[in-house]
Amino acid sequence: MAKQGREYGGALDQLLELTMLLSADMERGLGELGLTGPRTHLLWVVHHQGPSTQRVLADALGVSARNITGLVDALVDTGFVTREPHPTDRRATLVSLTKHGATVMTQMAADHAELAEGLFGGLGPRQFGAFVTTMTTVLDELRRRVEEAR
Amino acid sequence: MAKQGREYGGALDQLLELTMLLSADMERGLGELGLTGPRTHLLWVVHHQGPSTQRVLADALGVSARNITGLVDALVDTGFVTREPHPTDRRATLVSLTKHGATVMTQMAADHAELAEGLFGGLGPRQFGAFVTTMTTVLDELRRRVEEAR
DNA sequence: TATTGTTATACTCTATAACTATA
């Protein structure tokens, strides 16, 4: 029992270390591009959903509208996005990627795929399949806990 | 080939979602205790390593000495730690847990174990063992990449 | 000289509240 508990704790520690290394690995290089984590997250949403109002971005990122104003200001200043008037709602603005922003995000998607290949490419098909299955189970349990706690 | 790449990407997305949920789950409740992520990280180090100089804490957390001054200031103000003179080096100060700080960290370790049990307790022994083995492999690859990138 | 920690300054991300323009 005690031994089992220690093993579980060790596995959680592995996940936490992986969490930290993964964010370090991803955010490394963002600085050279003039990007930060939150700004990249915003670009990621616009890259996948297309031109979006700031209200939509606030909900997607789970932050206040005021915060989006600041992030978009910075991304306009550094040439990643533009603010355009919304075609039908004159209160709203549409945030779109510039050509530079689109280029950077396309490269980032490729890097994402390369990282995935690097992390999992060394596993056998059986081992990889079992890992995905287990991750799904663990994720479901974690989602359940987070949901229940709200 | 293309299908394989998509599968790898999906697994990486699972890991990233787990990363976000895990930090959300852990930081939930810290606010009620009057703690934040970085302050808790500092307490965690002192809890495990015992009374420590600010220099040691800066290295352990990977942040500047200035930053430690601010975190310790806040933790002293809120009653989690004390600053004591170093017995032999009059330049340095030793940061120690107060009784309250120690109580909170002991409870946090118990919560950590409970979370691990909740996440992995539903897996069979075989499945859990395979998961740990795979995590070890993936972590090694990730550590290798981070090391190589420095 | 080198190291420990602080003061000074600045930037990023975050929040709430009050306000303007529009719906």
Add this chain to the structure above:
DNA sequence: TATAGTTATAGAGTATAACAATA
């Protein structure tokens, strides 16, 4: 009335640089 976004204000975490006290 309600919504989209901004200005005003504040707090946390982070950094570098200059400095004081001590090693």
